[in-house]
Amino acid sequence: MQRYFVQESHWQENKVTITEEDAHHIKKVMRMTEGDSLIAVHPEGKAYKVSIESVGESIICVVREEITDNKELPQQVTVVQAIGKADKVEWVIQKATELGVSRIIPFQATRSVAKWDHKKQDKKVARFEKIAKEAAEQSERVKVPHVHRVLSLQEVIEETKDYDFRVFAYENEVRNGANRKLSEHIKEMTPGTEVCVIIGPEGGFSPEEADELYQSGFTSVRLGKRILRMETAPLYFLSALSYEWEE
Structure with a gap:
C-alpha cells in the first residue's frame, strides 16, 4: 500500500491533509480517488491506514487504524x-x-x-x-x-x-x-x-x-x-x- 510522510500541522483529530507533490502523486501517478486507501505516517513515527475522503488541490483522508508493525533498526x-x-x-x-x-x-x-x-x-x-x-x-x-x-x-x-x-x-x-x-x-x-x-x-x-x-x-x-x-x-x-x- 502506498505510503506518505505527512507533516504534523496537517493532522487534525481523525483527518489528514496531503498536499503539494504527494497530492499530485496520489492523483496523477497512482490515480487514486475517493474511498481508496493509503498509509500516512506521522512525524512521531506512527503509521496509519487512511481512506481518501475527497480529492482536490489537496487530498483529505480519514484515519481508519494504526499500523503497529515496526520496521526500524533496533539501533x-x-x-x-x-x-x-x-x-x-x-x-x-x-x-x-x-x-x-x-x-x-x-x-x-x-x-x-x-x-x-x-x-x-x-x-x-x-x-x-x-x-x-x-x-x-x-x-x-x-x-x-x-x-x-x-x-x-x-x-x-x-x-x-x-x-x-x-x-x-x-x-x-x-x-x-x-x-x-x-x-x-x-x-x-x-x-x-x-x-x-x-x-x-x-x-x-x-x-x-x-x-x-x-x-x-x-x-x-x-x-x-x-x-x-x-x-x-x-x-x-x-x-x-x-x-x-x-x-
Whole structure:
C-alpha cells in the first residue's frame, strides 16, 4: 500500500491533509480517488491506514487504524560519509535509508576527490532529503533519516562525542589482517544504542585523520577481507548490523 510522510500541522483529530507533490502523486501517478486507501505516517513515527475522503488541490483522508508493525533498526545509526561524486552520495543516501540508517552526515575528507561549493549546499541537502523521504516510503519505514549539511572531521567528532559506539572503516585493518571481526563489534551494539560509523573517501583516510579519530575515542574496524568502495562500505555495515539484530 502506498505510503506518505505527512507533516504534523496537517493532522487534525481523525483527518489528514496531503498536499503539494504527494497530492499530485496520489492523483496523477497512482490515480487514486475517493474511498481508496493509503498509509500516512506521522512525524512521531506512527503509521496509519487512511481512506481518501475527497480529492482536490489537496487530498483529505480519514484515519481508519494504526499500523503497529515496526520496521526500524533496533539501533540509532549515523553514517558519516566522505563526500564524493554527487551520484555516489545519492546512492548511499537511498540505499542506507532502505537499510535503516537514522542519520547521514557528509564530511569533507582530506582525500575527497569532490569539493562541494558551500553556496550550493542548501540545494544539495534539499535534494538528498527528498531522496531519503522517497526511499523511506518505498521501504515502509516510519522515520525519514535526517541528512545533515557537510561537516569537517573535527565537527563530526564533536557532533558524535556522546554516542555509545563510534567506529571508522579503516582499510589498514584489512591490509594488516586485524584479528577482531566486525561481527564481534556488532554483537556489542545492543538495541537502543547510538552508533556512528565513518566511511572514508576514494583515497582512504589520511594518516593524520586516522590518528585524530583514534585520539578522539573512535575504534577502527574492517569490513570483511576485501577493500570496499566508499559507496559499498556503509551498506555492508548496515546489512551486517541488520543480520545480527533483526534476523
